[in-house]
Amino acid sequence: MNGQVLHSDVKFVPGVGEARARLLERELSIRTVGDLLNHFPFRYIDRTRIYTIAEATNASETAYVQVRARLMGVSYAGEGRKRRFTVIAQDQTGRMELVWFQGIKWIEKRIEVGREYLIFGRPSRYRGQLQIAHPELETMEQAQSRKAESGMQGIYPSTERISSSLGTKGMYRIITAAWGLLREPIPDPLPAAMRQQYGLMELHRAYYNIHFPQSAEELRQAQYRLKFDELLGIQLNVQSRRSARMAKQDGFLFPKVGEVFNTFYNEKLPFPLTGAQKRVIKEIRQDTITGFQMNRLLQGDVGSGKTLVALISMLLAVDNGFQACIMAPTEILARQHYASFCRMLSDVPVRVAILTGSSKAKERRAALEGIASGEVDILVGTHALIEDRVQFANLGFVVIDEQHRFGVEQRARLWTKNLQPPHILVMTATPIPRTLAMTLYGDLDVSVIDELPPGRRPIQTYHYTDSARLRLWGFLKQQIKLGRQAYIVYPLIQESEAMDYKDLTDGYEAVSRDFPLPDYVTAICHGKMKPADKEESMRQFKEGVAHILVATSVIEVGVDVPNATVMVIESAERFGLSQLHQLRGRVGRGGEQSYCILMSGEKLSRESKARLDAMCETTDGFRLAELDLKLRGAGDVNGTQQSGMAFDLKIANPTRDVQVLSLTRDAAIAILEHDPTLSRAEHHGLAELRRRYAGEEQIDFSRIS
Ligand code: ADP
Ligand code: MG
Numbered sequence: 001m002n003g004q005v006l007h008s009d010v011k012f013v014p015g016v017g018e019a020r021a022r023l024l025e026r027e028l029s030i031r032t033v034g035d036l037l038n039h040f041p042f043r044y045i046d047r048t049r050i051y052t053i054a055e056a057t058n059a060s061e062t063a064y065v066q067v068r069a070r071l072m073g074v075s076y077a078g079e080g081r082k083r084r085f086t087v088i089a090q091d092q093t094g095r096m097e098l099v100w101f102q103g104i105k106w107i108e109k110r111i112e113v114g115r116e117y118l119i120f121g122r123p124s125r126y127r128g129q130l131q132i133a134h135p136e137l138e139t140m141e142q143a144q145s146r147k148a149e150s151g152m153q154g155i156y157p158s159t160e161r162i163s164s165s166l167g168t169k170g171m172y173r174i175i176t177a178a179w180g181l182l183r184e185p186i187p188d189p190l191p192a193a194m195r196q197q198y199g200l201m202e203l204h205r206a207y208y209n210i211h212f213p214q215s216a217e218e219l220r221q222a223q224y225r226l227k228f229d230e231l232l233g234i235q236l237n238v239q240s241r242r243s244a245r246m247a248k249q250d251g252f253l254f255p256k257v258g259e260v261f262n263t264f265y266n267e268k269l270p271f272p273l274t275g276a277q278k279r280v281i282k283e284i285r286q287d288t289i290t291g292f293q294m295n296r297l298l299q300g301d302v303g304s305g306k307t308l309v310a311l312i313s314m315l316l317a318v319d320n321g322f323q324a325c326i327m328a329p330t331e332i333l334a335r336q337h338y339a340s341f342c343r344m345l346s347d348v349p350v351r352v353a354i355l356t357g358s359s360k361a362k363e364r365r366a367a368l369e370g371i372a373s374g375e376v377d378i379l380v381g382t383h384a385l386i387e388d389r390v391q392f393a394n395l396g397f398v399v400i401d402e403q404h405r406f407g408v409e410q411r412a413r414l415w416t417k418n419l420q421p422p423h424i425l426v427m428t429a430t431p432i433p434r435t436l437a438m439t440l441y442g443d444l445d446v447s448v449i450d451e452l453p454p455g456r457r458p459i460q461t462y463h464y465t466d467s468a469r470l471r472l473w474g475f476l477k478q479q480i481k482l483g484r485q486a487y488i489v490y491p492l493i494q495e496s497e498a499m500d501y502k503d504l505t506d507g508y509e510a511v512s513r514d515f516p517l518p519d520y521v522t523a524i525c526h527g528k529m530k531p532a533d534k535e536e537s538m539r540q541f542k543e544g545v546a547h548i549l550v551a552t553s554v555i556e557v558g559v560d561v562p563n564a565t566v567m568v569i570e571s572a573e574r575f576g577l578s579q580l581h582q583l584r585g586r587v588g589r590g591g592e593q594s595y596c597i598l599m600s601g602e603k604l605s606r607e608s609k610a611r612l613d614a615m616c617e618t619t620d621g622f623r624l625a626e627l628d629l630k631l632r633g634a635g636d637v638n639g640t641q642q643s644g645m646a647f648d649l650k651i652a653n654p655t656r657d658v659q660v661l662s663l664t665r666d667a668a669i670a671i672l673e674h675d676p677t678l679s680r681a682e683h684h685g686l687a688e689l690r691r692r693y694a695g696e697e698q699i700d701f702s703r704i705s
Contacts, residue, residue: 006034041154054093056256127351189685227652233666234692251293258319276451294423300449302585358531486566562590573608
């Protein structure tokens with residue numbers, strides 16, 4: 001049975017086995033044969049095209065090159081005297097190096113000097129020399145015996161570890177093997193009539209063509225079909241939720257503007273609200289007096305003052321006898337919200353508590369008991385808020401800060417904290433075009449803060465390489481003398497965490513040496529520190545005791561120290577655009593001119609260069625988001641995370657496939673109108689599709705690069 005084949009462990013695919021199966025799971029979340037077949041190429045190369053060395057020099061992507069081996073040998077080079085095997089290869093147009101660091105014995109036996117080979121890999125430049133590391137290699141005889149189909153071969157998203165275990169073409173090989181295991185066609189969830197109505201290829205054929213295109217036209221149809229299914233799956237969910245919500249009139253009513261709000265607004269407001277903040281508060285207020293349950297997405301660039309809007313909305317809930325809570329993605333951010341709420345709400349008759357994963361027994365008890373008895377009005381916290389033991393007496397309003405960090409399921413668990421669902425405000429600095437957000441979320445209304453608080457000077461952004469470090473240090477000292485503070489941020493990319501921490505601690509030591517006590521105080525903050533130590537570092541920096549904070553991207557979200565005027569981002573080329581923008585948003589929060597310095601190595605890929613240039617050119621988050629989409633290939637491994645949704649889309653890109661998106665939206669509405677529960681026999685497949693895209697996964701949209 002096919003169902004069984006698709007669900008069986010990927011280790012049974014010929015050529016995979018235990019070790020590679022573990023790697024596939026860890027690196028690409030591929031567990032089953034079905035997962036493997038759902039791993040789609042992100043582009044196709046023409047394998048009938050063979051490059052000369054001169055042409056390969058300009059090829060930025062994987063290519064076939066026909067070369068003759070001229071010289072070969074083993075050498076030891078670099079740190080740790082790593083063993084490498086090098087072949088010098090040649091054709092009429094030039095020469096190049098092929099290198100191997102692993103499997104040397106094996107490859108050594110397969111290469112003969114003087115013989116011609118067809119090699120396949122990604123050319124790069126190393127010390128001015130064209131090079132391919134770990135290429136695939138065939139003799140010309142082997143190459144000629146391969147049968148050419150359409151000439152198009154899929155290139156699969158991969159990771160460094162996967163390619164070094166499987167080789168450049170390894171993914172293609174195991175997917176071919178997995179396909180060979182199928183005993184019957186892949187079941188099609190769409191009724192035949194619907195396929196016909198929308199001109200869709202059968203699913204089985206679509207899968208075949210996405211992996212093994214028979215022609216350019218069939219590939220196009222295959223892509224269209226697979227995109228259609230993904231977006232339809234999402235739309236079936238979105239439209240079902242929307243109609244369920246609209247059918248009910250069970251939103252809490254907040255008609256009253258009372259003592260809490262008035263005291264705060266008249267006596268405590270630290271500054272006049274911007275026009276945009278006022279407008280959004282009005283929109284929220286409008287929602288909470290209609291009887292519908294509010295589900296609102298608040299978009300506003302970093303530093304636009306979303307927190308204050310959240311606080312004021314929560315006060316309105318409290319005035320009407322309800323509790324409110326705000327969930328932040330990190331401990332640091334939750335503590336910061338808590339501290340600023342306590343400060344702003346002194347003498348306002350409202351009680352605030354905090355609950356996080358590292359709350360001590362006393363704090364935890366105070367929060368849990370206060371919330372259950374109704375004594376606490378506003379609870380600030382992290383994920384800890386969604387734990388079952390957090391029982392509210394009467395939760396009426398929920399704020400989710402930096403929503404891109406939370407999944408749909410986590411949001412859903414918050415709205416079941418009361419018998420009747422509370423009003424929900426989700427806030428994000430990751431802009432999604434308005435129309436797109438409405439189509440995607442469907443059940444969310446959208447508010448935008450499109451105005452920064454007055455008096456902000458645009459941050460000046462510069463890109464430096466290491467040769468300018470002395471100058472940079474001089475600049476930092478000058479700023480510190482003026483009484484300002486600086487962040488120095490190191491990348492934290494999960495694949496090589498240990499190395500990242502080493503960079504960070506080395507950096508910290510260097511900074512401490514170059515900025516010696518007693519004139520300079522440097523603090524450090526990263527995810528591996530104990531919460532208490534982290535907090536202490538943050539406190540030192542906030543209170544101005546520390547002049548420099550060396551940190552990982554832990555500080556990326558939300559931290560607010562208006563006196564900090566310099567943001568130095570080390571190895572900036574390793575960050576994605578939206579992350580760079582978030583980081584930059586940590587400065588420029590006071591009235592002083594602020595600076596963002598992007599440090600990078602000398603050599604940059606074209607894409608990294610474009611990212612850093614964009615940062616230097618504009619501070620507009622919406623423009624950067626658009627650029628980011630443009631720069632990124634449609635199907636790179638991380639690309640799916642960008643779409644701004646909690647679904648792992650493999651092929652559709654809602655920003656680009658707008659037409660398919662609106663078709664599937666109409667299709668979903670039409671189907672649900674006649675069969676809202678999708679219980680008709682011919683709709684079983686659709687029901688399954690809806691379940692598959694119900695959106696349990698949590699994707700961290702800030703880790704985009
Ligand atoms: P974000 O939208 O990124 O969450 P915050 O809510 O952290 O932004 O606000 C950024 C900074 O702007 C904070 O220091 C906050 O106190 C300040 N701020 C917010 N609203 C205003 C306003 N209307 N006028 C002046 N400063 C403001
Ligand atoms: Mg914020």
